Amino acid sequence: MDSITSKAVVLSRQYMQLRNLATVAAAKPAAAPRIKKFAVYRWNPDVSGDKPHLQTYEVDLNTCGPMVLDALIKIKSEIDPTLTFRRSCREGICGSCAMNIGGCNSLACISKIDTNLDKPVKIHPLPHMYVVKDLVPDMSNFYAQYKSIQPWLQRKDESKMGQKQYLQSVEDRQKLDGLYECILCACCSTSCPSYWWNSDKYLGPAVLMQAYRWMIDSRDEATKDRLDRLRDPFSVFRCHTIMNCTKACPKGLNPGKAIAEIKKLLTGFTQKEEPKLNPVG
Amino acid sequence: MVGRSRLQKEVLQLYRKFLFAAKGKPGFEQTIKQEFRQHALISRSDTLRIEFMLRKGYKKLEMLKDPNITGMGHFIDKN
Numbered sequence: 001m002d003s004i005t006s007k008a009v010v011l012s013r014q015y016m017q018l019r020n021l022a023t024v025a026a027a028k029p030a031a032a033p034r035i036k037k038f039a040v041y042r043w044n045p046d047v048s049g050d051k052p053h054l055q056t057y058e059v060d061l062n063t064c065g066p067m068v069l070d071a072l073i074k075i076k077s078e079i080d081p082t083l084t085f086r087r088s089c090r091e092g093i094c095g096s097c098a099m100n101i102g103g104c105n106s107l108a109c110i111s112k113i114d115t116n117l118d119k120p121v122k123i124h125p126l127p128h129m130y131v132v133k134d135l136v137p138d139m140s141n142f143y144a145q146y147k148s149i150q151p152w153l154q155r156k157d158e159s160k161m162g163q164k165q166y167l168q169s170v171e172d173r174q175k176l177d178g179l180y181e182c183i184l185c186a187c188c189s190t191s192c193p194s195y196w197w198n199s200d201k202y203l204g205p206a207v208l209m210q211a212y213r214w215m216i217d218s219r220d221e222a223t224k225d226r227l228d229r230l231r232d233p234f235s236v237f238r239c240h241t242i243m244n245c246t247k248a249c250p251k252g253l254n255p256g257k258a259i260a261e262i263k264k265l266l267t268g269f270t271q272k273e274e275p276k277l278n279p280v281g
Numbered sequence: 282m283v284g285r286s287r288l289q290k291e292v293l294q295l296y297r298k299f300l301f302a303a304k305g306k307p308g309f310e311q312t313i314k315q316e317f318r319q320h321a322l323i324s325r326s327d328t329l330r331i332e333f334m335l336r337k338g339y340k341k342l343e344m345l346k347d348p349n350i351t352g353m354g355h356f357i358d359k360n
Contacts, residue, residue: 045329045330045333045334048323048324048327048330049324049327050330051329052329130333130336138336140340
């Protein structure tokens, strides 16, 4: 019995070796490299006399992930470590990597690289924003405008704030769908020509959509104050329904519609409904 | 220099605002003067860089005006 089992073990081992040889011999042949060109906007303020220019990088798409951010990280780690850009979540939720890719504002982490090897991918920072370095825009004006709309819940009586939940009916909560998902990436505001020409006084679609989100929140009681703060010819009414904002939004939201609703509230055409459920009831 | 350009006047105004904001706060004046002198070497024609420096300067001025900022220290490289 012993000799039979030992022979069986030897035979099976030889069989396994043959199988391994076969798989090694049948390894995949190296695929032809797919070289894609990336033309990236570069400017370094620390280098005297430097002017903004386009620098072209070549990346093999077979060794790179499918998204533009993957290519940028590959360029930074392997080709040019001085390339500067913002990034964080790599999944389209933080809004850090917003940039102009091929003429359209979008998030680099969810923009697929166009696999057509004849055309280069053009990457620029968000249009009409001051540039800190390479692809990094100066967002301080944008954030100051967001701060100015007071994006927090305001009630007349805030003495008992935090003790209990403020109640909200299901229909009132559904009014916020499509507004609260904004990640403040600034893709929409920087795609609006009206915001390009008046970015100091016009608030821009992103900020206005958030202003609307707080206006129609059934738990918020400062709607009249919020509307009065926007009652001047520039803050809202520089919007001429160009609708570039809705086209550019990487999360699929509709800032243009929100601005139209603000205009309706400002002109008195519609009024905010009473909350269906008393928040402190 | 006779007939200062608008950009030069802006830089000088920023310098004066900085020195005014630094009153009563120890350690800032020397840094301000040092930085302005260091960047004075940028050529007049490099407006892109001068405007970049101005924007940075205005932001630092806002920070300096904050009453919570009371002093500044330095790290000196001994080597």
